Amino acid sequence: MSAGDPDTMDVYPQTQAQPQNDKVFGITNNPSGFPIGLTWLNIDRRSDICISAFAEPLSRDLVKIRIDALTESILYAAGCTCLTTHAKNCDFQFGRFSTLDNSPFGKPRQQNSSNITFPQPFHGKAPKVIVWLNEFHMSNSANWRCKAYVTDITTKGFTIHIDTWASTILHSATASWIAYDADCPDIMSGSFNTMDVRPWYIPKTKNKGTAEFQQLFKSIPRVLAAINWLDISNRTNLRLKLEIGDVGVKGLTWQLDAWDDTILYSAGASYIAILDS
Numbered sequence: 548m549s550a551g552d553p554d555t556m557d558v559y560p561q562t563q564a565q566p567q568n569d570k571v572f573g574i575t576n577n578p579s580g581f582p583i584g585l586t587w588l589n590i591d592r593r594s595d596i597c598i599s600a601f602a603e604p605l606s607r608d609l610v611k612i613r614i615d616a617l618t619e620s621i622l623y624a625a626g627c628t629c630l631t632t633h634a635k636n637c638d639f640q641f642g643r644f645s646t647l648d649n650s651p652f653g654k655p656r657q658q659n660s661s662n663i664t665f666p667q668p669f670h671g672k673a674p675k676v677i678v679w680l681n682e683f684h685m686s687n688s689a690n691w692r693c694k695a696y697v698t699d700i701t702t703k704g705f706t707i708h709i710d711t712w713a714s715t716i717l718h719s720a721t722a723s724w725i726a727y728d729a730d731c732p733d734i735m736s737g738s739f740n741t742m743d744v745r746p747w748y749i750p751k752t753k754n755k756g757t758a759e760f761q762q763l764f765k766s767i768p769r770v771l772a773a774i775n776w777l778d779i780s781n782r783t784n785l786r787l788k789l790e791i792g793d794v795g796v797k798g799l800t801w802q803l804d805a806w807d808d809t810i811l812y813s814a815g816a817s818y819i820a821i822l823d824s
Contacts, residue, residue: 581610582630582641582723584679584773584817587788591621596691596785599682599721600627617684623784627681628771630725630819637731638674640665644707645682645721655718657711664704665726672729673700677736677817678707678722679773686716687781694776694815695722722775725819733822735760735768740776740815741803747778747813752805759798760820768820770794772801776815783808789816 581602590596597617604610612629616622630641646659665674678695685691692715699706707724711717727734741747741754772791779785786809793800799818805811 582643582679582725583612583627583681584629584723584775585625585627585681586773587624587626588774588785589623589625590616590785591623592687592781592784594619594621595685595687595718596620597684597718598622598625600625601681602629626788628679628773630771637734638667638669638728639725640667640674640727641723641725643681643721643723644709645719646709646717647719647721652719655716657715657717658708659710659717659720660706660708662704662706663724665702669702669726669728671702673702674726675729675736676700676705676724676726677738677819678724678775679817680709680720680722680775680777681773682719682721684718684720685711686718688716689714690779690781690812691715691785692778693717693720695720696775697724727819732762733764733768734820735762735764736817736819737761738775738815738817739801741811741813742815750780750810750812752809752811754803754811754814755800757798757800758818760796764796764820764822766822767794767796768822770799770818770820772816772818774814775817776813778812778814779805780810780812783810785809787811787814789814791818794820 597620600614614625644661650656676697680695692711695709697705697707709720739758744756786805788804790802803814
């Protein structure tokens with residue numbers, strides 16, 4: 548297990564709920580931050596859904612990854628991905644946005660956005676930007692719906708959005724963003740959604756599809772992916788797992804699955820593929 552994909556199962560079995568979970572990983576460099584995103588979830592429906600995944604740098608070669616349930620949430624299991632190493636010779640920038648940055652707790656909004664300015668403007672083309680959800684707090688009084696996405700990307704910045712819809716009460720949510728040089732040949736990215744393979748109103752627990760890279764890699768890349776969208780019934784536990792497989796020079800296969808009695812209307816994720824050598 549690397550710092551790219553830690554989960555609570557590294558620490559305790561799924562049958563044993565724990566509100567706070569952490570594990571220390573070795574890293575090969577000491578970046579100024581760690582873009583992090585959730586990859587799977589198993590949370591009890593009887594309380595609000597409130598989970599946070601984040602990283603705490605400990606030293607130049609150690610980082611602590613934490614996945615915590617907050618308030619009264621009962622967390623059975625969760626996983627995340629974390630970008631700790633970057634492609635060589637590529638301009639990376641990253642950061643985070645929380646709905647609490649512009650809407651205080653207790654005054655939930657269905658639509659939340661912020662204009663992000665890059666610390667350093669990109670040159671030439673506008674960069675590519677992806678987002679990963681790493682924290683959310685939703686009431687259990689309605690279905691759990693949340694999506695993170697970006698618009699209006701320029702060389703100087705972009706607009707990030709974290710929204711919900713219908714009757715969902717989104718108390719707060721946070722997303723990591725990753726921007727990189729669009730002309731870099733050693734990195735590509737994209738997004739996929741269960742609605743690529745079926746309509747949302749026909750819920751299924753098993754959902755599988757493919758994603759093609761914009762061009763061929765010279766060799767098989769490293770792929771990190773995390774959730775950016777979920778729409779799940781509140782009548783059963785929130786269960787969702789993202790898996791990436793069959794990575795090649797042309798693309799990959801993905802799965803966004805629920806299990807047991809969970810009703811999964813839709814889910815989505817963003818990936819970043821990096822050629823390290």
